[in-house]
Amino acid sequence: MIESHISLLLVVIPLLAAPVTALLPGVRLPWLTALLVSWVCFALAIWQFALVMDGSVISYELGGWAPPWGIEYRIDIVNAFVALIVAGMAAITLPYALRSVEQEIPKHQIPLFYSMFLLCMDGLLGITLTGDIFNLFVFLEISSLSSYTLISMGRQRRALTAAYQYLIMGTIGATFLLIGIGLIYAETGTLNMADLSNRLPAVFSHHTVHTAFAFIVVGVALKLAMFPLHLWLPNAYTYAPSAITVFLAATATKVAVYVMLRVVFTVFSTGFTSDTPTDDMFLLLGVLGVLVASFYAIYQGDAKRLLAYSSVAQIGYILLGIGFASALGVTAAVVHIFNHALMKGALFMAVGALVYRIGSSHITQFSGVGRQMPWTFGALVLGGLSLIGVPGTAGFISKWYLVLAAIEQQAWLIAAVILVGSLLAVVYVWKMVEVLYFRPASDTGETYREAPLSLLVPTWLLVIANIYFGLNADLTVGAATTAVQVLGGIPQ
């Protein structure tokens, strides 16, 4: 009974729980509700992933209206994988959130915070699971509106500015997506993505379709912070509450990348994009993103901001994988979606733990703290190694596949850029490590205790996952390989 409704339950449970959470009194009760919901969703997401792991497809007709007329939830391994990341990160962020949120957010806003958190998770899950492109737009707006709210709840005044910047950029992105959807509907008369992929080839030569494609790609690129459309991201990640930075960094841009994969490969297919400069654009902007954002990261004085710029660079790697438009390249992109969620989750959690004790994310305040908070420091170092792509960590697996894809296409320059990007990552990770461990503690005489266990345990779970998926890549690479076949439209 549950099995046939999993995909719907994943969206309906958080949606119903969100307003209930907002009404609950106190601090612990809303948190407990959110935690319970996220764990149930995680369990359902694992179950759903197991069902489609062999490459099969679940089609759920909403309200019994058969596709392509009704809204269809269409689950294959690609979106089950992304849904697993979203639900998993929510399930691991919420235990972390309790102490961190109690410190950062006024008590009366806490039920609203968890309610928004659930709505944000719901929006992201909805985007991944739906097979209807207008429904995707609606969920995109749900997740966007709730993330603007969550970012504006940050402690500093600048959180409001960051939320405002994200609001303007995000809304322009969503509006572009809507224009694109309107135009392809005018051309094909359908909104179902599987149906679109059948009907679009007949009208590929029409200018309306080209316009629609451009609008959709630019709109989604704004949401996934593709260089040079990333300007909202550093501020949003820097000033959002720590737990929200962890969750958004690990999921929001990843879901947007998923939408890009879906649009480029499933809805339009390489048959369309090979006639357009799309691939070259992704490669060029990917290379620029990796180099420029990594340089920016080196110059940042704020640890959260540094990691935010590093996220823009990592999105550059994913775009390179999409730009190769080969089986190996897209495998690398899908693997990196997962691995980057793990490493950025771990790193932002470690920095959040430092912020919890020190009260600032500015690197100058970190002098010598690494020796006083060894476990947090250890997590930061291991997460950093994964970010650099040291063998034995998850980051290595995705970079390895990306370099293989570059070599396969004899794109030596791009392979070199990937290596240079890793070297730049060494510099900015070292910048934090040096201050934390090798600088003398500040002479104010203040010592900091190790972060509380509720912050350390989720951080270390992610660190261990980083190492586990670095040593045993069967699950991630296996899923990504099947995903590439299921996405369709990619020459094998």
Next chain:
Amino acid sequence: MTIVLLLSISVVVAAAVYLMLSRDLFRVVIGLTLLGAGTNLVVFAAGRFASVTPPLLETADDAAAAAAANPLVQALVLTAIVISFALLCFSLVLGARLRSAANSDDTHSLQSAEPPATDAVKPAEIKP
């Protein structure tokens, strides 16, 4: 009728772009809303819009009358209007909070959110 719709979309989008390039916090928000309205008109144009024939099916037919407007786009536009209304409310509240916090509604003065760049590798010295 097509010309009227075309002109109104152009005017609305031009006004939206003009307002969004302004430095005033609230003008940008209004511009954003107008852009949403312009988009809704574009989507609305995807169905037939000058029709008075109801999109009803007779029991024997399998398609609505040829002259009928597509009701689906109208449903889509309605959804988009609801979303943009929620967005407008939220952005106005955010703008008001921002103005009272920053004591300014000039978007340029909000750039104080950008911290100055520091020396690479070596962080700035700790000030006592």
